[in-house]
Amino acid sequence: MKTISSVVEHYIKKKPFLQSALAQGIINLTSLSRIVKPEIEGELGKEIRNGAIVMALKRLSDDLEFRATHKIIKVLKNIGEITVRSSLTDYTFLASDSILGQQAKLLEAINDNQDIFYTSSRGVNEINIVISNIMDDTVETVFKSEKCTQKAEDLSSITVKLPAENVSVPGIYYFIFQRLAWEGIVLYEVISTTNEFTILVDDDQVDIAFKTIKDLKTL
Template identity: 85%
Template sequence: MKTISSVVEQYIKKKPFLQSALAQGIINLTSLSRIVKPEIEEELGKEVRNGAIVMALKRLSGDMEFRATHRIIKVLKEIGEITVRSSLTDFTFLVSDSILENQTELLETVNRNKDVFYTSSRGVNELNIVVSNTLDDTVEQLFKNEKCTQKSENLSSITVKLPAENTQVPGIYYFIFQRLAWEGIVLYEVISTTNEFTILVNDDQVDVAFKTIKDLKML
């Protein structure tokens, strides 16, 4: 049997940003109840008082605050090294039969110069390469016969070391990226391994992005 509480909970769970804002107590519950009322009534097949929805939201927000954030915050407090690199360029190439050979040559160049930044990721149709801008000419020369769909300069990276527990707790990345979104940070690229992720942002946003991530350790 459907209840007001169960229907309200299902409605909120389908809207992640709303769920997080509700857990943090930054939403006017009376106003929210008026907005969701038509959908709640349609799901239940009967009229529902605003007060009943408000009460369901109150109970839900208290429960969510613990469930959604307690384990996440515990992990975020254990964030390790945060590394920032600037003066980066992002290249995107279409995947081809020869592109791995070109990438191998680039890696040989990178290995001879330990001071440069390099990271790469490959999708089904695209290969993404991020390098220090001192390697721009090298990349363009090695990949001159490849199809470059995009090149962006004046970028910075922030690499974050996460504790091993991050793979056992749902919502870690959502929690971090949500905070960045609230600060108006545009994520140009996101590259991750099991216990580490790197975001790429414009140079003029790197200071705010770094502070936002660092402040997560103080929650």
């Protein structure tokens, strides 16, 4: 049997930003109850008092704050070093039978220069390369026979080292990316390994992106 609490919880869980805002206590529950009331009444097939929805929202927000936020904040307080690199270029090439051979040639070209930033990821249909812009001419020469679908310049990367327990706590990445979204930061790429991730942003947004991530340690 459907209850007001279960229907309200289902409604909120379909809206991640709303769920997070409830957990942080930054939403007026009375105003929210008036907005969601028609949908809740439609789901239950009867009229409901605003007060009943407010109570359901209050219980849910208290529960969300404990369940969704407590463990995440504990992990984020232990964020390790945050490394920023600037003057990067982001290339996207269509996957082909020859492109891995071209990547091998590029790796040879940068192998002796430890100051070069380089990372690559492969999807089903395309390959992405992020590299220091001093290597642009080399990349374009090596990959001249490949199809480049996108090239973005004047980018910076922020690499964040996460504590090992990040793999066992759900919502870590959502929590971080949500705050970056709230600041209006556009992510060109997200590259991750088990215990660290790298985001690629415009040079003019790197300062606010760095501050946003750094501030997570003081939540």
